[in-house]
Amino acid sequence: MRLEILKSLNEERAARRAVIVVTDPTGGAQRLVKAADAARDPLKEVLEKHLRSGKSGMEETAQGKVFLTVHVPASRLVITGAVHISQALAPIARLVGYDVTIVDPRTAFASIERFPDVNVIAEWPDKALPPLGIDRYTAFVALTHDPKIDDPALTHALARDCFYIGALGSKKTHARRVERLKGQGIKDADIARIHAPIGLDIGAVSPAEIAVSIIGEITARLRQAEAA
Template identity: 65%
Template structure:
């Protein structure tokens, strides 16, 4: 691989942007295709399919076989709120293979003791997001019930292309949240991206059960194109 291509690949990976490297098996020629450029590529459909699956492999082209090396950023879950649901969600999400970060300015809750082996940031969401910007490979989960903590994160999530945004709360709580977001300038379609009440409706009662429902909803959003259809 040429040094210029390696540099470009590393730049995309560092910026958490998906990219593919296409290698012509007959000639050995290689080219890098950024995610934003795929729609204009001659192999658009094949590259998009590989990118959705997140798997490298061979594809047929008019000039013969090519190997598509897929580089997709690791999926992250940013949890706002070091609460009981978070304590159950974090280890389950890590078992699935997600990178989990807990953000909560309430230092009595956001402690390593309560969240072993998980990144815990005892800061306000805007401070955390300045260091860890949201992107389309991030799921945002707001669990505090406190507008001062949840709303800035939801605002950022709606402005970003997060593949999942969920917020804890009753229908009445969410109605008030919708009013605040509308006043902040978000339209109905944007606000509708928030899954609220959060989680798949499995009748969950306890924090671990709610965590299961949330994780299931996140996986469902991530794998939407692979889900069974009626």
């Protein structure tokens, strides 16, 4: 690989933009295609297929066999609620490979003492979320139990097409949430994308166990997108 390709690849990754390295497996010739340029590429169809799946692989094309190394941005987890569950969820998610951000306007919750080494933003979601550039490589989890904080954040996560969206609360709490979101004109199909009650059904009781059930559900959604 030429150093300039590697450099450009690392730049795109740092900027959270998807990119594919196209390699001729016989001759070794290589080029880099940025996601934004894929639509104009001669290999448009296979490139777009791989950008969607995020998977690398060998492909037969009109120009012969090519190997595609697909780099999609590292998954992120954005949480509303600097609550007890988040104190367990943040470190578990980091271990699994997520960059974690917590948003909570309540400064008593969003303190550095409670969340060492985590990016905590003590602002309302309408101010905190837009600059984060939340995208389809982001998982979003609403944990405050407070509609004033969770509802606008959920609406934002739906609009940005997060690959996983979950909200804490019982079936009853969620039914009330569904009514409120409908009242704001959110479509049924979008509301159905919210995982609630949140987490896999593993009988979790403690905050840390609930965090495990949430990260399990996020992983299932990421790795078995069709099934979960």
